[in-house]
Amino acid sequence: MIPLKLAALAAAPFALAGSVALSGPTTLVVDVREGGAEGMHLVIPVPLLVARAAAALVSEDKARIPVAELQRAQPGARALLAELRRLPDVELVRVQQQRGGGLVRIAKRGDALEVRVRQPSENVKVRAKLPLAVVEELLRRAEDGDLDPGDVVAAFGKAPHGTFVEVEDGEDRVKIRLW
Amino acid sequence: MRRSLNSLAARAIIVAGLLFPAGEVRGEDNSWIQREDDPWIHIQVVETGADAANVQVHLPLSMVRLALDMAPDEAILDGHVRIENSDISVAEMRRLWTELKAAGEADFVTVEKAKETVRIGRRGQRLLIRVTDSTAGKEHVAVDVPLAIVDVLLAGDGERLNVAGAIATLGAYRGEVLNVQDGQDRVRIWVDEKSGSE
Numbered sequence: 001m002i003p004l005k006l007a008a009l010a011a012a013p014f015a016l017a018g019s020v021a022l023s024g025p026t027t028l029v030v031d032v033r034e035g036g037a038e039g040m041h042l043v044i045p046v047p048l049l050v051a052r053a054a055a056a057l058v059s060e061d062k063a064r065i066p067v068a069e070l071q072r073a074q075p076g077a078r079a080l081l082a083e084l085r086r087l088p089d090v091e092l093v094r095v096q097q098q099r100g101g102g103l104v105r106i107a108k109r110g111d112a113l114e115v116r117v118r119q120p121s122e123n124v125k126v127r128a129k130l131p132l133a134v135v136e137e138l139l140r141r142a143e144d145g146d147l148d149p150g151d152v153v154a155a156f157g158k159a160p161h162g163t164f165v166e167v168e169d170g171e172d173r174v175k176i177r178l179w
Numbered sequence: 180m181r182r183s184l185n186s187l188a189a190r191a192i193i194v195a196g197l198l199f200p201a202g203e204v205r206g207e208d209n210s211w212i213q214r215e216d217d218p219w220i221h222i223q224v225v226e227t228g229a230d231a232a233n234v235q236v237h238l239p240l241s242m243v244r245l246a247l248d249m250a251p252d253e254a255i256l257d258g259h260v261r262i263e264n265s266d267i268s269v270a271e272m273r274r275l276w277t278e279l280k281a282a283g284e285a286d287f288v289t290v291e292k293a294k295e296t297v298r299i300g301r302r303g304q305r306l307l308i309r310v311t312d313s314t315a316g317k318e319h320v321a322v323d324v325p326l327a328i329v330d331v332l333l334a335g336d337g338e339r340l341n342v343a344g345a346i347a348t349l350g351a352y353r354g355e356v357l358n359v360q361d362g363q364d365r366v367r368i369w370v371d372e373k374s375g376s377e
Contacts, residue, residue: 093237098226
């Protein structure tokens, strides 16, 4: 019997991980790495539940973001998202500086819109992924004409696990991940 | 011409930006669903100069149509765009276009200035505009547009251009839609069935 209990205990983390993977991310991780020999490395995990609870504490009057235009655009925006989902992985927009190597790219990659910005003259690189599921959830939550910070946090709960923003500024790096 | 080239580049970016505006509804029976062979519109702007940038936009026409539907009524009403601050009214453009088409295949207009010659004419199913540097004898502006697109763009009445109609016409069109060459600067718009820049 004891081995069975041990097996159950051993299996628990995997079962938990599986349920997390199925139900979406639970934690936002901000990873800041400063350049230089004495640069700090900060990793700040923020459970989404805590972020939602904090968002709920903000005064309702101040927190509501009116999105009447978004409400009006709902069906069209949903149709556009459906079209985006159907597209193969493809680069949609590219703006490239002739001199200096500056580059902006917007592409569809998997189930996300990916934006990449590179400015070599300032040693800056930005890479951001906007999961379509997050936009769909925001649209759903904007059906009544406004959004609050809790809606935004909840929408990120629909995102796939992984890095969705990476910024490199010289030797400094910031990564925001969802786990 | 430099101003109009920049304006075209700006419009190319606006088309991309129209992907996520606010606006009107299309019903459940959406006939613009993307198919494997749906046409894509490609816009390429090549600039020269100190701050020059190359711009490429690749979008399925189905998405452009949806974006037009979603644009606010102040910008686009029933697929028609109001032209403001133009030297020529849409009604005048329409009247000129009717007269030019009636003239058949020919150079409709030739304007000779001290330093350049402007020719507007029709070759087959395309409208051609050429500006030649009289001193060097070189073409420095070349505009090349299918007649069918201009026809639809100017269809209707009032001071609005039928952009939705022109986009719909593009769906049946394959090949170059616009080619503006101004010295080393260039704007090209074409339609094919290739996604992205492949």
